[in-house]
Amino acid sequence: MKTKHWTDIKFSKDILTDALTKHILGLTQYGMADFAEVMEVISQVKKGDEESWINTWSSMAQKLKSRAELAEKKSQKVTASTAYLRASTYFRVATMYFGKIDDPRMKNCTIESHNCYEKYLGLSEYPGKYVEIPYENTYLPGHYYHSPFAKEKAPLLIITPGRDTWAEDTRWVYDGAIKRGINCLIYDGPGQGFALRLGGLPFRPDWENVMKPVVDFALTLPGVDRNRIGLMGLSFGGFLIPRAVAFEKRVKLCIVDPGNINWGGAFAERLQVIKRTPKFLRPSFMNFMLQDYAWKQGVSEDEVIEELKKYDNTSILDKITCRMLVMDGTKEPMFGEAKKFYDALKCPKDYMLFDEDTTAQAHCQMGSYATGTEYLFDWISDNL
Missing domain, CATH: 1.20.1440.110 (acylaminoacyl peptidase)
Known part of the structure; x- marks a missing residue:
């Protein structure tokens, strides 16, 4: 059985x-x-x-x-x-x-x-403070968590959330950092949370142009060791930040949870299936999905499939030089893609697979954040 x-x-x-x-x-x-x-x-x-x-x-x-x-x-x-x-x-x-x-x-x-x-x-x-990160002709909202356990100059972890959750929802990561003497900067980038809903900023594939002003801002914060900056991206954020570190060389290490080479191609195929289905036959979640992707990508429903095809990191993987950690789970909805991403990397790298024995096998360690935090920060303490 x-x-x-x-x-x-x-x-x-x-x-x-x-x-x-x-x-x-x-x-x-x-x-x-x-x-x-x-x-x-x-x-x-x-x-x-x-x-x-x-x-x-x-x-x-x-x-x-x-x-x-x-x-x-x-x-x-x-x-x-x-x-x-x-x-x-x-x-x-x-x-x-x-x-x-x-x-x-x-x-x-x-x-x-x-x-x-x-x-x-x-x-x-x-220990959190609201910040506004200068970005083009506007700003990205975020919070800086200056750990009370940090030394005068301490590592900084910058966290990028996913498509659906907001920066504040990454609590399991920034709380774990604070308790270990690591400072944290979280933000809603284009297409995310506050920046989308109040700022009207949709996603963009060239995330290096998002990360550069974020790192610029991070270096002005009190208590930050500029030589010990790490990035972490969760869910869709895990797809976005590899492109950022391919061009942003002030970063010492990068963590993707779970990681994907061609996220846009996979979801373009899913939306093509939806669009081929007559509208009156679609379950409500299909219509919501099509509408939600178009909104967050900043295009019409007719344009969204071609827009998603731009989200392909195949051509920039060999430009990544910092140490990478690829986190994965046996119950990830796209299980196998993170390992393909890991195998394709040429930089120093580690792979962390969560299975049923850890209870952290779900997407981004959802439901088992305590375990995810422990494994993650044990690795960070050895590398940052």
């Missing part, structure tokens, strides 16, 4: 809903969510209903925000800070499966999430 594992448990038949639920539950150990609150929302969300998604998550967020505001008026700082933190998470999640980009609730939830997170930082002792 086949042995079952925790990844066989599904909170929804919808892949995105199931993944987001597991991700959010993984944040409970950091105080960013609470198990019962998440389960209450998921039990009420109607399958494939974007209205139900944004309304249910934002309602829970608003409830916590109101509780936090009352506690703050009473000078109950701990209660206020913890409630603000969870409210921030739920406002953020409310926008992740909602495709009406011009709906005022999209911007309202984005602003509320940001404001609640800043309230949390102001009331708690968590």
Whole structure:
């Protein structure tokens, strides 16, 4: 009889809903969510209903925000800070499966999430500070976490999130860094989080032109050892940053989780299947996927397939010279692609595979962030 594992448990038949639920539950150990609150929302969300998604998550967020505001008026700082933190998470999640980009609730939830997170930082002792990174004629929003355990000059880890989650959602990484005396800079780049929803910035394939101003800014931050800068990219971020380090040589090491050579080609094929399916026969998630990719890539639905084909790192792999860590999991949706990426690298490199025995086999160690943090930072301590 086949042995079952925790990844066989599904909170929804919808892949995105199931993944987001597991991700959010993984944040409970950091105080960013609470198990019962998440389960209450998921039990009420109607399958494939974007209205139900944004309304249910934002309602829970608003409830916590109101509780936090009352506690703050009473000078109950701990209660206020913890409630603000969870409210921030739920406002953020409310926008992740909602495709009406011009709906005022999209911007309202984005602003509320940001404001609640800043309230949390102001009331708690968590060492984070909001920053705006100069970028072309605008800025990229982010946070600098100056570790209280760091020496006068300490390593810096710059974190790039994925397509769907925001910079703040990489908590398992920056929290692990802070506790180990490593400073962290997180940011929403073009196509991500705040930068997309409020700044209107779509993704771009030439991520070296994003990373250069980020590294420029990082070198102005207090406590940073300019000779010990590392980059980490999660999910789609793991595809984007190899191109950045192919051209950005101020970086000592790069971590991709999981890594992919031709991400755009794979997803272009998936969208081609969707477009060949008559609209009236498509499940709701297919229409959402097509619309979501077009929005985040900054093109029309008719142009998105050709746009995605630009996201191919085949030609720049031999330009990467820094040490690379490729993280992988046996339950990655595109299992096998990270190992192909690793095999193609010519630079100093390491490969880290998580299997069922570690319980961290899911996408980006989702659901097993404690284990992922331990393995990741043991490697970082040896290399950065």
